[in-house]
Amino acid sequence: MDLQGDILSATTLVPTMPPDFSHLRVAILGAGKMGGILLQAFLKSKILEADQLVATVQHEEKALALSAQWGVEVTNNNVAAVRGADLVLLGVKPFQIADVVRQIAPALRDDVLVISFAASVRTSAIEDASGKQLAVVRAMPNTPSTLGAGIAALCRGRYATADQLLLATTLFDTIGRTVNVDEKHMDAVTGLSASGPAFIYIILESLAEAGVKVGLPRDIATLLAAQTTFGSAKMVLETGYHPALLKDAVTTPAGCTIDGILELEEGGLRVTLIKAVMRATQRAKELASS
Numbered sequence: 001m002d003l004q005g006d007i008l009s010a011t012t013l014v015p016t017m018p019p020d021f022s023h024l025r026v027a028i029l030g031a032g033k034m035g036g037i038l039l040q041a042f043l044k045s046k047i048l049e050a051d052q053l054v055a056t057v058q059h060e061e062k063a064l065a066l067s068a069q070w071g072v073e074v075t076n077n078n079v080a081a082v083r084g085a086d087l088v089l090l091g092v093k094p095f096q097i098a099d100v101v102r103q104i105a106p107a108l109r110d111d112v113l114v115i116s117f118a119a120s121v122r123t124s125a126i127e128d129a130s131g132k133q134l135a136v137v138r139a140m141p142n143t144p145s146t147l148g149a150g151i152a153a154l155c156r157g158r159y160a161t162a163d164q165l166l167l168a169t170t171l172f173d174t175i176g177r178t179v180n181v182d183e184k185h186m187d188a189v190t191g192l193s194a195s196g197p198a199f200i201y202i203i204l205e206s207l208a209e210a211g212v213k214v215g216l217p218r219d220i221a222t223l224l225a226a227q228t229t230f231g232s233a234k235m236v237l238e239t240g241y242h243p244a245l246l247k248d249a250v251t252t253p254a255g256c257t258i259d260g261i262l263e264l265e266e267g268g269l270r271v272t273l274i275k276a277v278m279r280a281t282q283r284a285k286e287l288a289s290s
């Protein structure tokens, strides 16, 4: 296997023209942790300018503080925020989505595209709450979107066109990668890639602790653990090789890595991670109604 040759050819990137979103007016309802990450990431990637955006939160004092921090209009008036908007992003908690949609429905333009990134909430629930044939795209992003390293899965509801799904996908492409999936897979995506950063941080933190245990200074141990996690993920993404093949390339017969792998297998790391994603997926199925 010529790992090096394949890696080099796989990393040759073809430059693409940035998409033009300059004519769009965008409202983000519920600019909390995830909504705030998306808003700031869209600004940072220059896909949207501050004067194209309006955001809402629940509390007035929070709106004032965020407005000053981001240089974007932030209010607590959802209805005013969506008036005239081409795109409305829904980022309130899953149990609040239907109420917010009922509240804003009369003020929505007929040709608006609503993108919900709430876990668990089906596109049909949003369409039904609106009482009209609303174009809805459901997206599930994750927090590494902050650095343009996120991944979002997207699917469309009954009334969204393929072009509208493409528009939403292109928007999320600017802050990482995207995949289009059937809606039946969205809870699984939530359990894997939306919850996933938390699982990876625990692995990374444990590797750093391990470094400290074997005598490394904490800052160096953390850097080694983080760059190793990053580099390994990059290898999978850019070579396209199965992770097992890449693992085998690290594992010298009778060397040290195989001894470490034996400990991982005895400790049940694989099964534990599989169960963690299964549990998170199960919980994602329940969130909208709790």
Ligand SMILES: NC(=O)c1ccc[n+]([C@@H]2O[C@H](COP(=O)([O-])OP(=O)(O)OC[C@H]3O[C@@H](n4cnc5c(N)ncnc54)[C@H](OP(=O)(O)O)[C@@H]3O)[C@@H](O)[C@H]2O)c1
Binding pocket: 029, 030, 031, 032, 033, 034, 035, 056, 057, 058, 059, 060, 062, 063, 078, 091, 092, 093, 094, 096, 100, 117, 118, 119, 120, 140, 141, 142, 143, 194
């Ligand atoms: N966190 C993640 O990693 C992640 C990943 C993917 C998807 N999501 C989804 O993102 C959504 C938000 O999660 P989060 O973690 O960002 O929670 P969060 O930080 O609590 O954000 C929720 C935001 O909604 C605002 N809000 C509450 N009621 C509102 C209303 N009636 N109108 C307008 N804004 C209102 C809150 O305002 P105040 O700040 O004033 O209280 C808050 O800013 C959820 O549906 C979640 O499933 C989260």
